[in-house]
Amino acid sequence: xRKRYDRAIADxxxxxxxxxxxxxxxxxxxxxxxGFSLEQDDEFKSAGASGDVLRPALLLEWAVTDLNRYFLxxxxxxxxxxxxxxxxxxxxxxxxxxxxxSHADLKPYNMLLYTDAxxxxxxxxxxxxxxxxxxxxxxxxxxGDTPHWGAPYREYTIDNTEYPGGVxxxxxxxxxxxxxxxxDFRLNGVGVKDVQTRQANIRSALRNHFGNPKDDLSSVSSxxxxxxxxxxxxxxxxxxxxxxxRTRGLGKVRQNITGR
Numbered sequence: 466x467r468k469r470y471d472r473a474i475a476d477x478x479x480x481x482x483x484x485x486x487x488x489x490x491x492x493x494x495x496x497x498x499x500g501f502s503l504e505q506d507d508e509f510k511s512a513g514a515s516g517d518v519l520r521p522a523l524l525l526e527w528a529v530t531d532l533n534r535y536f537l538x539x540x541x542x543x544x545x546x547x548x549x550x551x552x553x554x555x556x557x558x559x560x561x562x563x564x565x566x567s568h569a570d571l572k573p574y575n576m577l578l579y580t581d582a583x584x585x586x587x588x589x590x591x592x593x594x595x596x597x598x599x600x601x602x603x604x605x606x607x608x609g610d611t612p613h614w615g616a617p618y619r620e621y622t623i624d625n626t627e628y629p630g631g632v633x634x635x636x637x638x639x640x641x642x643x644x645x646x647x648x649d650f651r652l653n654g655v656g657v658k659d660v661q662t663r664q665a666n667i668r669s670a671l672r673n674h675f676g677n678p679k680d681d682l683s684s685v686s687s688x689x690x691x692x693x694x695x696x697x698x699x700x701x702x703x704x705x706x707x708x709x710x711r712t713r714g715l716g717k718v719r720q721n722i723t724g725r
Contacts, residue, residue, distance in 0.1 A: 477523060478521075480523060480594075480595045493556065494554065498525060499524045504522050505520070530578050531573060532573035532577075536642075537646065545723060547643060548723045552718060553591070554638065554639070558592065568594075568631055568634075571631065571637075573646070577590070577593050615634070627706075629709050632710050637702060640667045643694045664699075693724075700714070
């Protein structure tokens, strides 16, 4: 219980420092921190603690949903809408990398959607759950506890200021959005160790998705959408970390996939 509680404290304190940093507090793709509280945690109490155990918790702005649930409940998104959501995620990831932070647990469940009047579709995607990658006292392996949303060989620990492991995870999330969640990433290849197989499986899913005449392709052709997403796939979900997008390259993703 002691180790798990220390981990929880370290995670929350790290996330508190991140969210209260001036550059993050004002960023469109980072949730706004509203406050801090302590709440009773029955899990820690049942683990043998004497008396009540108070677990720290952060109070953030209210999210509408997360990416996973969003696509489960709604399939009306146009390709440009999906592209803009990925662009939002890219913006948040780039600012983290710029300030020397890596998000080692990127997955649809950690990408939250918020109402945004400035967005053409009324929503903006924001990154959440920063404690996991940054806390030095975390007892679980760096990189999260969801293997099928993981980079190869636990690359999060590589001493590289460009954070190739995080870019790999971003590529997986981006492809999930591109096909509107209509592909089981856990059962159909993302969990395999061979990165080339991962990439080939995802490329096949993209080709099948954009070959669907029922999809609203707006004013951009199916071939163009496939090319845009395939280029992003080739620059993120790759075996060689050196072939992945660098921090500066993340700044070009919005224009490359939205065309604007």
